[in-house]
Amino acid sequence: KNEVEQSPQNLTAQEGEFITINCSYSVGISALHWLQQHPGGGIVSLFMLSSGKKKHGRLIATINIQEKHSSLHITASHPRDSAVYICAVGGSNYQLIWGAGTKLIIKP
Amino acid sequence: DAGVTQSPTHLIKTRGQQVTLRCSPKSGHDTVSWYQQALGQGPQFIFQYYEEEERQRGNFPDRFSGHQFPNYSSELNVNALLLGDSALYLCASSLPGESNEQYFGPGTRLTVT
Numbered sequence: 001k002n003e004v005e006q007s008p009q010n011l012t013a014q015e016g017e018f019i020t021i022n023c024s025y026s027v028g029i030s031a032l033h034w035l036q037q038h039p040g041g042g043i044v045s046l047f048m049l050s051s052g053k054k055k056h057g058r059l060i061a062t063i064n065i066q067e068k069h070s071s072l073h074i075t076a077s078h079p080r081d082s083a084v085y086i087c088a089v090g091g092s093n094y095q096l097i098w099g100a101g102t103k104l105i106i107k108p
Numbered sequence: 109d110a111g112v113t114q115s116p117t118h119l120i121k122t123r124g125q126q127v128t129l130r131c132s133p134k135s136g137h138d139t140v141s142w143y144q145q146a147l148g149q150g151p152q153f154i155f156q157y158y159e160e161e162e163r164q165r166g167n168f169p170d171r172f173s174g175h176q177f178p179n180y181s182s183e184l185n186v187n188a189l190l191l192g193d194s195a196l197y198l199c200a201s202s203l204p205g206e207s208n209e210q211y212f213g214p215g216t217r218l219t220v221t
Contacts, residue, residue, distance in 0.1 A: 031209065033210070035212070040217075041214070041215075042196070042198060042212060042213060042214035042215040043151070043198060043212040043215070044212065045210070045211055045212060048209050086150065090210075095141075095153045095156075095164065095166065096141075096151075096153065096210065098150040098151055099150070100150055101150060
């Protein structure tokens with residue numbers, strides 16, 4: 001079992017739909033990251049969370065430390081949101097432990 | 109603030125050659141981490157540099173080495189390149205004392221033929 005599990009692996013939705021991507025982890029963490037990667041591109045950090053909820057534009061990230069679970073929500077999704085979304089957690093060492101990513105496709 | 113920058117953007121090398129990739133951290137950051145992302149896979153941690161020393165290393169052979177300069181910029185060197193070294197190499201920098209808040213560069217895509 002991977003230490004960081006994401007679901008779903010793939011998600012296709014219509015433009016305008018509300019999107020939820022989930023991340024569960026089994027290790028103790030100091031922070032959880034949500035990152036975005038476009039095809040062939042580098043990685044962009046969207047959020048870093050250690051508790052509660054953060055919002056940036058149409059993106060919302062929440063974390064429940066007790067349940068070891070985080071969600072990334074996209075409201076009013078748009079084709080330009082199509083990308084791979086990655087959850088990564090940072091523990092007591094200096095490495096990030098990465099989820100496998102969720103490939104999101106938003107159709108116009 | 110230019111953020112994290114990496115050079116070159118793309119690179120093609122031949123098996124057995126050596127390559128050097130460069131990373132400049134975000135202004136004010138003193139810690140640099142390097143990751144390898146093979147096609148279709150998640151990033152794998154190579155190593156992290158802090159105060160010009162390697163602080164932690166992932167499961168990569170000694171062919172992978174690095175350096176950090178007094179201005180906190182960093183280099184990743186790979187010797188005796190193999191076809192399997194073809195990947196996107198990502199650099200991330202961190203705030204002092206906040207090793208887990210990492211900011212990523214655009215990456216260098218290395219192709220080994």
